[in-house]
Amino acid sequence: xxxxxxxxxxxxxxxxxxxxxxxxxxxxxxxxxxxxxxxxxxxxxxxxxxxxxxxxxxxxxxxxxxxxxxxxxxxxxxxxxxxxxxxxxxxxxxxxxxxxxxxxxxxxxxxxxxxxxxxxxxxxxxxxxxxxxxxxxxxxxxxxxxxxxxxxxxxxxxxxxxxxxxxxxxxxxxxxxxxxxxxxxxxxxxxxxxxxxxxxxxxxxxxxx
Numbered sequence: 001x002x003x004x005x006x007x008x009x010x011x012x013x014x015x016x017x018x019x020x021x022x023x024x025x026x027x028x029x030x031x032x033x034x035x036x037x038x039x040x041x042x043x044x045x046x047x048x049x050x051x052x053x054x055x056x057x058x059x060x061x062x063x064x065x066x067x068x069x070x071x072x073x074x075x076x077x078x079x080x081x082x083x084x085x086x087x088x089x090x091x092x093x094x095x096x097x098x099x100x101x102x103x104x105x106x107x108x109x110x111x112x113x114x115x116x117x118x119x120x121x122x123x124x125x126x127x128x129x130x131x132x133x134x135x136x137x138x139x140x141x142x143x144x145x146x147x148x149x150x151x152x153x154x155x156x157x158x159x160x161x162x163x164x165x166x167x168x169x170x171x172x173x174x175x176x177x178x179x180x181x182x183x184x185x186x187x188x189x190x191x192x193x194x195x196x197x198x199x200x201x202x203x204x205x206x207x208x209x
Contacts (some may be wrong), residue, residue, distance in 0.1 A: 004148055004149065004152040004199070004202075004203060004206075006152075006155075006156070006195060006199050007035060007151065007152030007153065007154075007155035007156040007199045007200075007203060008127075008148075008151060008152060008155055009155070009162075009208060010155040010156060010159045010160050010163060010195070010199075011151055011152075011154060011155030011159050012043075012155075012158050013159055013163035013164075014162065014163070015105065016162065016163050016167075019036060019153065067159065070087070078200065099135070100133070104125075104128075104129055104132065104134065107128065107132070108125055108128065111124075114126065146207060149203045149206065149207050152203040153200055153203045153204065155198075155199075156195070156196050156199035156200040156203065157196060157200045160192050160193075160196040160199075161192075161196070164188060164189075164192035165189055165192045165193060165196070167189075168185045168186075168188040168192070169185070169187045169189055171185050172185035172186065172189070
């Protein structure tokens, strides 16, 4: 199961692409990267401690790995479990519009490029967004029992290029001046590509395990 964990780990880097755009609009650019390092350290610490806590708490249940969500292992009759599940659901509902907004912007930039602002354009955009929401709901229902595999594939196939391959290629083309920098960039590209292919193939082969 450890290749799936690699996919999950890479998936946590999905937001790395916004670091430079946020830097461009930040007033205090001098301390920006210091803050980024603090935030990344805290998030990494939180991920590690939470996963270790869950492992020590639900170790026997994890041996069977019969359920894809950690909340499914919590006691069903505990008020604490009810509160946590409610807050988790509320978090997903609130964050969903923020997550789907960039996807809508990208899709609409291709579908409605050159369209003048009109009622027809707005209606088509609303229909497109409704279809996308319906598609994501159906997809969630379809992959619910295989959520771990699905997230592993998404992380490996889509987040690896965003987090590792493309930044290393951009640095190699635009900034790498020394031989050591070029070797480092190419090594990162080759290693990340290997991880992407291996984890994606593994998750696909073990989909029904």
